Amino acid sequence: MLYQMLEDDFDVEIIGPASNKGIWFPLRSLKGIHIKISRTRNMLKMIDGEIVFASKPLIGSFGVGILAKILKGKKLLVDIDDWQLGFIKHEYSKLNFAQKVIRLVKDLKRFFYIDSYWNCMLCEKLLFFSDGITVSNSFLKNRFKGTTIYHVRDETLFNPERFQKNALREEHNIPINDKIILFLGTIRSHKGIESLISAIHEIKNQHVKLMLINSCDDNYSLGLKNEAESKLGKRVILLGPISFEETPEFLAIADLYVIPQTESFASSGQIPAKLFDAMSMGLPIIATNISDIPDILQECGWIVKSNSPAEIASAIIHAIENPDEAIKKGKKARQIYLETYSLKIVKPKLTNFVFEIIQNSKS
Template identity: 35%
Template sequence: MLISVVSPDLSHNCLGRAYVLAQLIEQNYDVEIVGPKLKGTVWEPIKDEYEYKGVETGSRVYQFPFAVPSLLDRISGDLVYVSKPRTTSYGLGLLATIGRDRPLILDIDDWETGFSYRHGRLETVLKGVPRLASMNSYYYKRFLEALSGVADARSVSNHFLQDRFSGTLVPHAKDTEKLDPSRFEKSAVRNDLDLPAEEFLVMFVGTPQPYKGVHNLAKAVTEIGRDDVQTVIVGAHDSEYVDKVRRLGGDSIIIRGMQPFDKIPKWIAAADAIAIPQENSPATWGQMPSKVFDAMAMGKPVIASDVSDLPIVLEGCGRIIKPGDVGELRESILALYNDPELCEELGTKARQRCVKKYSYNALAPVVEELVSTAYISA
C-alpha cells in the first residue's frame, strides 16, 4: 500500500514533522511526500532525504488555488496522511479524499491558532481579517481545526492536543541507531566543528524564536560569569531576534547556522548539556520540541521548561524549570557543571527512555495500527 504524506510547505521547517511521519510509515508501507514549495525550494536540512513531489507556488489566494490541480495529481497514495490543519495540507487532503475511496488521516503536532495567539487574542482576531489573503492565516487555520473531526482518524504529538482534538498520540520519533552516542567521541567532534575543547557547552539546537526562550539561556550563561561555561546555538538564521540573543550572550555565546539532519547527532555529541527553555505561552502549550528527543537519544542531560509534555517525557531523566525563570535556569546549568556524575546519570537514563518509548521501533507499530484501522474502516 502506498501512503501519501502531505506537508503544508516543503520549503519550511514544518516539513520536519511530515518527514518523521514518513519515516515511521515506511517501516511497514510505501510512502511519498507531497506538498507545495511556498519558497520555491525544499527545506535545506532534509532536502536530499526523499524525492519530494512538490509544486512551486505561493500561499496567497491568487497563487495557491491555481496550484491545487497539479498537487492533487501528485497525491497518488491509497491513503492520505496530512500534516497540520492548514489549507495547504489538510485543505488539499480533503479535496484529495472526499468522494473517493481512500481514507484521510490528519496529524496535528502544534496548536496552530495558539501560535497566532502569541501576540494576544484581540490583536490576532483584528489583524486576521486583512491577512485572509494568505491561505494559511489565522481564520483558515481556525476553520480547519474545527473541521478536524472530518478526517477518518487523527494523530497528535502531545497530550494538550489530544485533549483538544482527540486522536492517537504519536510523539516526535527518532532513529536511535543514527542518534547513538557510541558513534562519537566528544573531543574529536569538537575539533571537527571548531568548538572549544575544554569548556562546558550548553547547547540549544533548533530555530531560535522568542517563544523558545533562547534569550533566557543567553542571559543565564552570561550571569554565571565563567569563561569555561558557554552557550552554543545551532540552527540560527538571520533575524532581529538572533541579533538580540547574540548581544545578550556577548563573549559567552557561539552561534551557528542551520545544519543538515544527518549532522545533528554530531553537534549534540559536542554538547555537555542541552537546554530547551520554552516560554509559557499559547505558542508552546500545544508544541512539543522535537529536539528534546534528539538530546535524549544522544544521552545528554536536558534542562527544559515545565511546558507541554516536557515534564512527562523527561520524568526521571532531566531537569525541569519554571518557564522564563532565568535564575533557576542558571542554577540548573551550574548543578550540571559541578556534577559530571549527575550529567552522566541523567544522560544514560534519557537514552534508555528514548529507545524504549520514542524510537522508530517503539512508534512505528503505533502508526501502523492507526493506518491499518483507518484503511479498513473507510
C-alpha cells in the same frame, strides 16, 4: 519521520507545495525519500494512493486532503504535531484591539498562508472530515482526541556511540575544557531564548558557552543573535541551519541541552522535537515546566520555572559542578528514549493505526 515509520509496510510518497526556496533546508539532503513538489492547486491531481496523511490541519495539506476524500474517495488522516492556532493566538496576544482587527482583516486576504488565523481556524472546524488523527502530546489529545504519536528519531542515526566528542570539538575548533550549552532549532518568541542568554550571562565561569543553532533568519532571530553577541561576546557560538543528518553530530559536541520554553498559547500545544533529539543522544537536559516536558523527562533531567534566567543558571551550574550526576541523567535519558520514544518502539503503533483505518474502510 512519518515517512520513515510507514515506508516498510506501505508505498509512501510525499507531495507538497514549496516556495521559491525549495525544500526546507534541514531535509534537503535526506536520501531515499520520494518527494513531489507542486503548486497547491496541482497537488490534488498528483494524489493516487489509498490514503492521504495530511501534515497539520491547514488548507495546503488537510484542505487538499478533504478534496481528495470528496472527489477521489480517499481515506483522510491528519497529523497534528503542534497547535497551529496556538502560534497565531500567541502573536495576537501581543496586539491591542485595533491591531487585532487589522490583523484579522489582513489574514482574511492572505487566507492560504499557514500563519493566517482564518486558515487555521477553519481547518480545525473541518477536522470531522478526517478518518483518523494523530497528535504529539496530551494537550492536543484533549483538544482533538486521536492517537498519540510522539516525535521519534532513528536510534541508529541518533546514537552517541557513533561519535567522539573530543574529535568533533577539534574539528570545529571548540576547546575541550569548554562547557557547551546547546539550543538547536527555530528561534521563536515562545522558545525562551532571551532567558537562556541571560542565564549564561549570569554565570561567571568563562568556559560556559552557549551554542545557538538557528534554522531561520527572520528579524526576530537576527535580533536575538545580536543580543547574544552583545551580552556574551566570545561565549556564544552562532551557527546557521544544519541538515537533519548533521543534528546528532552537534548534539554530541554539547555538554548540556536547554529547552527554556515560556508559558504561552504557542508552547501549551507543543512538545519540542529537539527534546527527543537530546534524549536519544544521552545528553542531560534542563527544561521548563511546560506541556508534557516534566512527565517525559522524569528523572533524566532538571525541570525549572519558565521565564527564570536565575533558575536556568543555577541548574546549569549544578550540572557542571556535578558531572557524575549529569552523566547518570544523560544515560537515563537515552534509556527512556530507547524504551518509549524510539523509532523501533513507536513505529508499530503508527503502522497498526493506519492498518486499522484501511481495515475499517473495507468492512
